[in-house]
Amino acid sequence: MEKISVKVCLGTTCFVMGGSNLQELNDIIPRKYGDKVEVMGSNCLGLCSINWEYSRAPYVKVDEEIVHEATVEKVLAVIDKKLGN
Amino acid sequence: MSNLGQAIHIKKEILIRIIKAFLSEDFEKQARLIPYVMRPKGMEVPYRCCVYKERAIIKDRTIAGLGFPIEEDDETVSLADYAREALEREEISDKNLTVLQAACKGCATNRIYVTDLCQGCVARPCVNSCKFGAISIVNGKSVIDDSKCKKCKMCVNACPYNAIVKVTVPCEDSCPVGAIKKDETGFASIDYEKCINCGKCTAACPFGAVHERSQIVDILKAMKSDKRVIALVAPSIVGQFPGTIYQLKTAMINSGFDDVFEVAQGADITANNEAKEFMERIEEGQDFMTTSCCAGYNQLIKKHLSEIQPFVSDTKTPMYYTAEIAKQHYPDAKIVFVSPCVAKRAEGFENENVDYVMNYEELGALFVAKKIQITELEETPFIVESSKQARIFGYSGGVAESVTMSLPDEELVKPCIINGLNKESIKTLKKYAATGKCEGGCNLVEVMCCEGGCIGGNATLNTQRIAKKAIDNLANNSQDIPKVE
Ligand code: SF4
Ligand code: SF4
Ligand code: FES
Numbered sequence: 252m253e254k255i256s257v258k259v260c261l262g263t264t265c266f267v268m269g270g271s272n273l274q275e276l277n278d279i280i281p282r283k284y285g286d287k288v289e290v291m292g293s294n295c296l297g298l299c300s301i302n303w304e305y306s307r308a309p310y311v312k313v314d315e316e317i318v319h320e321a322t323v324e325k326v327l328a329v330i331d332k333k334l335g336n
Numbered sequence: 337m338s339n340l341g342q343a344i345h346i347k348k349e350i351l352i353r354i355i356k357a358f359l360s361e362d363f364e365k366q367a368r369l370i371p372y373v374m375r376p377k378g379m380e381v382p383y384r385c386c387v388y389k390e391r392a393i394i395k396d397r398t399i400a401g402l403g404f405p406i407e408e409d410d411e412t413v414s415l416a417d418y419a420r421e422a423l424e425r426e427e428i429s430d431k432n433l434t435v436l437q438a439a440c441k442g443c444a445t446n447r448i449y450v451t452d453l454c455q456g457c458v459a460r461p462c463v464n465s466c467k468f469g470a471i472s473i474v475n476g477k478s479v480i481d482d483s484k485c486k487k488c489k490m491c492v493n494a495c496p497y498n499a500i501v502k503v504t505v506p507c508e509d510s511c512p513v514g515a516i517k518k519d520e521t522g523f524a525s526i527d528y529e530k531c532i533n534c535g536k537c538t539a540a541c542p543f544g545a546v547h548e549r550s551q552i553v554d555i556l557k558a559m560k561s562d563k564r565v566i567a568l569v570a571p572s573i574v575g576q577f578p579g580t581i582y583q584l585k586t587a588m589i590n591s592g593f594d595d596v597f598e599v600a601q602g603a604d605i606t607a608n609n610e611a612k613e614f615m616e617r618i619e620e621g622q623d624f625m626t627t628s629c630c631a632g633y634n635q636l637i638k639k640h641l642s643e644i645q646p647f648v649s650d651t652k653t654p655m656y657y658t659a660e661i662a663k664q665h666y667p668d669a670k671i672v673f674v675s676p677c678v679a680k681r682a683e684g685f686e687n688e689n690v691d692y693v694m695n696y697e698e699l700g701a702l703f704v705a706k707k708i709q710i711t712e713l714e715e716t717p718f719i720v721e722s723s724k725q726a727r728i729f730g731y732s733g734g735v736a737e738s739v740t741m742s743l744p745d746e747e748l749v750k751p752c753i754i755n756g757l758n759k760e761s762i763k764t765l766k767k768y769a770a771t772g773k774c775e776g777g778c779n780l781v782e783v784m785c786c787e788g789g790c791i792g793g794n795a796t797l798n799t800q801r802i803a804k805k806a807i808d809n810l811a812n813n814s815q816d817i818p819k820v821e
Binding site for chain 1: 341344345348349352374576577578587697700701703704707708709710711712797798799802
């Protein structure tokens with residue numbers, strides 16, 4: 252099975268709007284899912300500069316799915332759904 | 337950092353919109369429109385009863401962002417008027433906080449409350465536990481007479497069914513000095529005679545009702561004028577943004593500052609002076625000395641704890657020394673202190689070399705509004721590189737460590753740390769002042785108003801754990817502090 256890829260945006264907008272918290276995912280994801288899910292930090296995903304979209308930052312990309320106003324819980328829920336848990 | 341995600345998110349969004357409005361062609365109009373753009377017609381209402389109520393709340397929050405007190409708003413003044421007034425004002429206020437009282441309605445008053453879990457048991461331990469005769473049994477259930485209740489919680493502890501609860505008001509509960517109260521009208525208000533600007537209520541209120549009165553418009557105005565604007569960044573800024581502090585310096589210059597100083601530069605002076613003073617005091621036979629660099633602690637001493645003054649170091653704060661240096665370099669410039677907390681607004685107001693204070697949230701909002709991506713920038717060095725120890729001033733234990741490492745004989749120090757001011761730790765300090773002694777032979781007391789130190793300040797952007805890691809990373813690549821003679 253393909254690994255699920257989680258990209259946590261660490262661009263300035265996402266970081267300021269609450270993304271700093273999401274760095275906790277670096278520890279939580281490997282512990283919870285082992286090597287089924289790969290998590291990495293990313294430069295600006297380019298979503299924040301579209302119009303007023305910064306107001307929905309921070310962003311996380313789980314494969315192609317965009318999680319806006321992301322929180323640790325929201326991201327884990329999306330991963331769980333994908334894994335069919 | 338506060339965990340009140342949503343409220344904080346809205347506050348930041350408003351700051352960004354205020355900055356964008358200022359930078360636009362028509363500040364007044366764009367400011368007036370903020371509530372309408374954020375809650376457009378037909379939008380599903382995320383939190384409150386209707387879109388009108390939401391807009392009213394956003395308007396109130398914007399008033400604070402423009403630097404005015406929400407309490408005095410009479411609803412006839414539009415945000416355009418506030419924006420204009422902000423542009424025209426020359427002075428800033430020393431009242432740094434304002435409460436969005438409309439939010440307090442949803443917050444229950446402080447009381448002891450019998451829940452439905454009450455079984456009306458025969459033993460009646462609650463009735464017996466109450467020393468004030470406030471509890472009686474009505475229709476087989478226990479009832480509390482609020483006029484007699486002294487909120488001592490004896491009944492709460494006595495009930496075997498956990499049926500009695502204490503309902504607390506989060507802001508009141510968090511305030512170490514009883515400065516914020518929800519009064520009979522049901523609205524919280526702050527007594528500025530008592531308030532030490534610790535910012536704990538801003539972080540505690542679940543509605544995000546307590547706002548800092550922002551000076552962002554004043555700072556933007558200064559940037560637009562022909563004056564230079566110089567930023568002083570507190571040591572705790574490391575880890576609050578992506579990238580290195582050298583990239584952060586570039587980002588700040590790109591966003592409108594003319595130069596940036598590390599306040600750690602002043603922290604080096606503070607640590608050295610405090611070490612010298614410490615040696616003198618111990619030689620003179622004093623049992624202990626407390627540090628003096630935390631703005632919240634200094635406010636506490638001034639307003640509530642004057643008896644500890646003889647034990648407090650006379651050394652000035654890192655802000656003081658850094659502002660002095662900056663002023664020497666740039667005598668005509670406007671000096672902006674960049675802060676993790678509201679307490680340093682009070683300190684900045686009292687310091688003649690500091691013109692404005694902006695917090696990390698506001699600096700972040702400035703970056704977002706100006707679309708600055710820090711990690712993509714070049715690094716700009718600081719003229720003076722600070723020491724390893726000065727760079728850890730921002731977390732609890734760092735100041736004591738710097739003073740210790742400044743001493744020729746490190747064994748002289750037995751440090752202890754007041755990690756956060758609250759009712760308990762204030763009692764401890766009172767005891768130290770009264771007896772002239774600390775527990776366990778400690779002779780250097782580091783006092784931090786915020787738990788965890790400055791990285792726990794109310795306007796920080798990162799979790800303490802990750803912020804501390806970033807600070808250590810930088811510190812471990814810095815040279816040791818020079819020793820004093
Ligand atoms: S915690 Fe205090 S400020 Fe916040 S809503 Fe309740 S009473 Fe108002
Ligand atoms: S800032 Fe601190 S001292 Fe002032 S009202 Fe809030 S909790 Fe109390
Ligand atoms: S900073 Fe995250 S999308 Fe741009």
